[in-house]
Amino acid sequence: MTKEQDGSPQTLKKTPSSNSLRPSASSVFYDSWFRWDVLSSEWDVLWLSTILKLLLFPSYRSTDFEVHRNWLAITHTLPISKWYYDTTSEWTLDYPPFFAYFEKLMSVPASLIDPKIVDLNNLNYGAWSVVAYQRSTVIITELVLGVVLLKGSIEPPIQRIISASIFLHPGFLIVDHIHFQYNGFMYGILLWSILLARNSNKLASGVLFAVLLNFKHIYMYLAPAYFVYLLRSFCLSSTGQVHVKNFLSLANAVIAVFVVSLGPFALMGQIPQLLSRLFPFTRGLNHAYWAPNFWALVTAADRVLLKYAQLTGANIVINDSGVASTSRGLVGDTVFAVLPNVKPIHTFIVTVALQAVWLVKLWTNPSYKSFLTALTLSGWTSFLFGWHVHEKAVLLVLIPLSLLAAERQAYFRTFVLASVAGVFSLFPLIFTPAESIIKVVYSTVWIAAVYIPLSRRVYEYPNSISLVVMDAVEKVYLAGFPLLLMFVSVFPLSGGKSTVNSASTSMETCLSTDGFSCPEPQTGLAQDSLSAAPMEFLPLMMTSIYCAIGLVWSFLRLGFIYLQEESKYQGQLSEIK
């Protein structure tokens, strides 16, 4: 960037008078872009998005809203020693301590605005005051993301489109501003940490990531890449000697962060209780609605094989509980009928093994771009192969991947595939009709606003037969999404009224706030769905499988690019050491 800045006045001086028009025109553009476009256009984005978010105040909100309200009440009324023991509400506190402190902080203004908000026994409080307050805290804390992107978008103009696209990401709109969570704030911290890494302030980057981990432990998905990157590029020199000073400062800083976070609870001897809240390993392989990952494909394959076995009477050992699991649709634990069952240890092994591939590559090439790719792939691996992954975790893939999008055509296509599939997979979170229209329109606008300006900048002609075929297949895949959308929205109408209701209740069965902490689905619901139409989960299943195909494919794509072409191709991000 700095190079570009220095360059522009020089080109102005050097411009020959004979053909001065074009270069000077471009530098004019550059100047004007710098003079007034920066601030005002950033303000435009902020104001417009804020207006839209304000309009979304009265929209549907999931029980995550009540979860967070309950946490406000817990942290406000109870002493710190009881935070992780309280069970007044079923939505117990299951985020790490920094988030609890954060809620404590927010509960102070809340108690001033309306004392009922922080009343522990005032369950399911839904007055206008609490809605407005909690929704505005989301908007305000999301400014962290905005500021970080503002600081980070000093790249060429193309990076500004990326920044705007992250700030306006439909994932945030759906999950934060309709469904209700604080992802904008969290990803703000993550991107801040990444930005610091880019600016070679690796100590601060590591500390911020430790802070982030203590806000929300789902970012452990990304931790391996951070660990390897910081160890290799900060604690070791390029020849492999240990920088003791760097190592000690980083280790001490990270430990200090954890002490601040967990210290009080360690002193009270509550660490086991805290961990049991954070990591409840009592869940099934798939989430209530299958997250679009590898296991969704495996489950689907199992269903297909079961059907095949039932139809043809082939000699396959069929697990009876797996058959029951089929008829129960997507709710509850997943037991395979034909394929061997998957245990948590299996998913763990697969995840670690695949992550190791990226981490070895990162160890050999610890540049910023390599780090970014490895980070994305690390999160992606966990998302695709993890145990009981929640579909909201797809943001862990999409946000870092956005930073790579403008690098070149291969990355851009990966980004488009993953974004479309990932955002679409978030759609079932919002099932109320009015908000459904908004989520679709908004996501369409967003993908168009990102795709149209960026695609022409990074376009490369496919130069081999396989690339042409791949390009065509991917386009067909993308074109399938409108059809899938039509199917998903029309199917409930044709299937009768009960479908919509039970599908919606099934979505409400899991109200967890992240991948680990899903409260048990209501037991009564399995019985309900047993009696319901067998095909009622078909739209959700189709969504899950179709999105999983795209996400797995783009994962392979990015992995291939990372391993094969990373060193050959030098893009704008490669210049950052």
Added chain:
Amino acid sequence: MDADELSALPTEGSWKRSNRIRTTSLNPRYAYTNPSPATTRAESPFRPPGTTADITHSDVPTILAPTPRRHLLESSASQHWLNTPPLSPLTSSRALSPQSASTATAFSFPFPQSSSSSSAHVSSTASNALHTNTHSVRRRISSHRRSFSMLFERDQGQGVPGSPGERVVGGSAHKGHEPDERAMGRRWIRWMHKRGLKAWVVPGILVVSLLVKLAVGLGSYSGQNTPPMYGDYEAQRHWMELTVHLPLNQWYTYDLPYWGLDYPPLTAYVSWICGIVGHWINPAWVALDKSRGIESAESKVFMRMSVVVTDALVYVPALLMFCRTWQGSRSKRTQELALLTLILQPALLLIDFGHFQYNSVMLGFTLLAMSLFATGQDLLGAFFFVLSLGFKQMALYYAPAVGSYLIAKCLYLGPTDGARLFVRLALVTASTFILLFLPWLPPFASFSAILQPVTRIFPFARGLFEDKVANFWCASNVMFKWKAWASSGALVKLSTLLTALGFLPAVVGLVRSGIKMQVLVKKKTESTAHAAENKDPAPFLPLLPYALLTSSMSFFLFSFQVHEKTILLPLMPVTLLLSGAPIDSAVYSWGALINNVAVFR
């Protein structure tokens, strides 16, 4: 040329930079701050006669950048915002363009104290040109500087306070962020154009406006959760229910106390169609009597979507057409900006998509009529205006203006053509009305049946004004207790009188201009004019928005039984004017002010 060579010629570099800045100032806003051609010419003494490039001074620019031709065109073009033909080579000749440019910079919209001298100058120019130049030139010069005050000035040679802007002064001076947002729109359109994304601007505007409408619709509507009567939402839904289930002759008579239908037949027909669709999707939404007060999320979505769809079918195309016809002489960007301004008009968004009504259909039909008038298709325009009347009787607020425009056009065309047009217009108008009211007319119903809709549409039995209307009656009610002073009948007469007084200037102005123009046409050679003129809009067409504003505002302020939502009617012409006005003109600030005041009512 290398950098070394260039350093030998430092002045050229500086010249280039200044020239570069000038060439970037193609947006009209910058053209104002630019020196006018006259001042540019004043610099010319610095330049020695016969200057060549080899004379180099360090402080005096060697080559004086000639003011590009484009600037003259831009600066004048940005003022005449209405449908003017593109400048022909003849009109942009040396003799004319500086004059037009200088008057254009001094000319601001019809505020007499600032523009009396210059606009008098214009009118003399116009009359000179009239006699010397061809017909098209006369039309160009005279048509794009027309306002009511101009008319009077030309007749009497002095400024007369007749500006419509002054009459609508009311309320406190809220300084909203409208100019800021507008600049935002400008910036965005500019950005899109620079990125080569021109083709996506209009679709982008449409989709974003759709998003805003849907998001506004997430909120509550009028009368939500307030039994037993609920609100406008329930009224509209109730009409769907009764039009679907009842025969036509009961539409205007069924259970009147519970939201009896009180809009003209087109509303009923639209409700009927919506009701059929609703019935097809879910009969419970529109079940007769049983669905009263239904507030399920699905039915709400259906109702909201019905507004969005009717809006997309009528109002959005009308806006597109308006921007293409009335702003036809302007740049693409200005047209897009006008579309953005119009489509996101906050009051309409709030009332239609938040509060819940179908005003955009009525406004859309009126807009279509205006656009058709502008393209010279008066009959079709009249048809659409009758549709507008047939959708909501509120469109009557515009009727004086539209009617007097058409009459003026008839007068303008002269006895034979004018009479022919008059008869045609009368036929079209009458037959459209008959078509709309057909089910209540003799062959299909008894003679008295027509009274059913009519008495429902014009309820003089209600009070003088509703609760919190910001009109004259309300404002003055603080001082004079009108209801205590006079009987209902007397108040009706008084309000009618005041309303008529209010819109009289507009009517008189239009008709008068029609007569005047006719005289002018007669002075001209009569061979070419008539046949061509019949297809073209009348030259006083630019007065139409002002007339609409004056007329609807006078209705809003003085007429009987005014609902606060009717502020939408005067707001539309204001926004139309606003959309065409440059950001620093008087019309713009008035439009922004009125829009803001209206929203905070």
